[in-house]
Amino acid sequence: MQESRTTKSIKNAEVSIIYYTLNLIVGFWSRKVFYDYLGSEVLGLDTTASTLLSFLNLAELGVGASVAFFLYQPMFNKDTLTINEIVSLQGWIYRRVAYVIMAAAVILMCFFPVIFAKIDLPQWYPYATFLVMLFGSLLGYFINYRQCVLSADQKGYKVTRVTSGANLLFKIILILILPYVPCPFLFYLGTNLIGTIFGSLWLNHVLKTEYPWLHRAELNGKQLLKRYPDVLKKTSQLFFHQITTFIVFKVAPLIMYAYTSLTAIAYYGNYLTIVDKAKDILDMAFGSTQAAIGNLIASHDKNRIMDVYWELTDSRLCISSASLMIIGLITEPLISVWLSPKYLLSSSVLSLVVINSWLYINRRTNDSYINGYGIFQDIWAPAVEGLINFGVAIFFGRLYGIAGVLSGTTASTLIIVYGWKPYFLFHSGIHLHPLKDYYLPISGRWLLVAINAFLFFFFNEMFSPAHFHSFFDVALYGLVISLIIFPIMYVQFYLLTPGTRAFHKRIVNLISVKFHKSK
Secondary structure (H helix, E strand, O other): OHHHHHHHHHHHHHHHHHHHHHHHHHHHHHHHHHHHHOOHHHHHHHHHHHHHHHHHHHHHOOHHHHHHHHHHHHHHHOOHHHHHHHHHHHHHHHHHHHHHHHHHHHHHHOOHHHHOOOOOOOOHHHHHHHHHHHHHHHHHHHOHHHHHHHHHOOOHHHHHHHHHHHHHHHHHHHHHHHHHOOOHHHHHHHHHHHHHHHHHHHHHHHHHHHOOOOOOOOOOHHHHHHHOOHHHHHHHHHHHHHHHHHHHHHHHHHHHHHHOOHHHHHHHHHHHHHHHHHHHHHHHHHHHHHHHHHHHHHOOOHHHHHHHHHHHHHHHHHHHHHHHHHHHHHHHHHHHHHOOHHHOOOHHHHHHHHHHHHHHHHOHHHHHHHHHHOOOOOOHHHHHHHHHHHHHHHHHHHHHOHHHHHHHHHHHHHHHHHHHHHHHHHHHHHOOOHHHHHHHHHHHHHHHHHHHHHHHHHHHHHHOOOOOOOHHHHHHHHHHHHHHHHHHHHHHHHHHOHHHHHHHHHHHHHHHHHHHHHO
């Protein structure tokens, strides 16, 4: 059973990273073609319409995650009747969410003449673009919602293959044919529309093949709500958590704009382009364990639950710390070669970008366990997190610009995500002593990371080359420091943390099994 969880988690991570990389490559390629044959205004329109739709989709916040929690136990027990009932309830709720989104979309489109008053395009362009995106979103509420079963069953990689695979296929078709069609915009919309329908049909074929017992007909929603009243309760709790996170990420950049110039913001975007891509890959590598954790918690094996907790925490902490130290050391040389030294900001901005990425990646184990236990009742926590974030960002942003605004995220994350959340998890979920079983052990690990970070950055200042003249120089430098930092960090964590030793043993066993199978 455990090997099955591990194998599925690795499969999810592999597929996510492969498709992320492919989409990244094709994205750079397609961007140039779209600029040449569609124009910058159409791309700006596409981005704006996508943002507007994301606000409408706030109506869904909490339903998918809540349903996923309720699927872990019946999925572990192979209780197909309960799975069908919960998925049917999700379909019933999603239809009502879809009706709300459709009504809101009609109202929103009434304001399109005002919202898109300055665009130099035909008036029907915004409507057509938005309606195609809306259609794709509604497919998720009316048809594709059953994909939650694949995710809960640790087969999210099948969803990734379908959604990302369809997106890649039709984006490549666009790139190849767009230069030769007489009406590029119509072809662009039509391809997106057909791609969305194709992806939906493909996904439902996978579901029918994988779970022939999963029916589509929704049962009586009101009766199911009486049978599973906690679904709406946990959905409402999750809504408070996710709406606050959404607002923080959408509003925080506005604070940055208030205290600095657009030029500085553009320079800051260069740092994000480098650090965020590394963060995304690391997050995908570790982010495929949610369903495995939910399945493990459903087994009620407390010793195993804690062993896996520290295995995930230690391995994530070791690998993410080493990776982000390397990214932090090569970012400024890379920007200097890629653009120019004049595009560099203060070292405090780079430090905070790396620290915030590190905090984001290493919070995920606690988040996954909280989701697995379904404990979302601390609805005050995200509100306090948002207030701390905005308060610190506004106060220090006035004094230190971008670095001051970024410190708001650092402060709120440390206080709520790393202060309160672990206490909440160990007290209300795992039922162990927070101080003895979490805060004291994690403090030693953080101290180890801090000492290494200080030493590596200190020696880098002493021995790194003064100037880099090419991408080859930066790549060679990155390789050298990787060969130094990764082994040192891994050996230290292996010797000092039991979770890293368990992770090492697991990986060695997997490689051994694959090697013997290939012989």
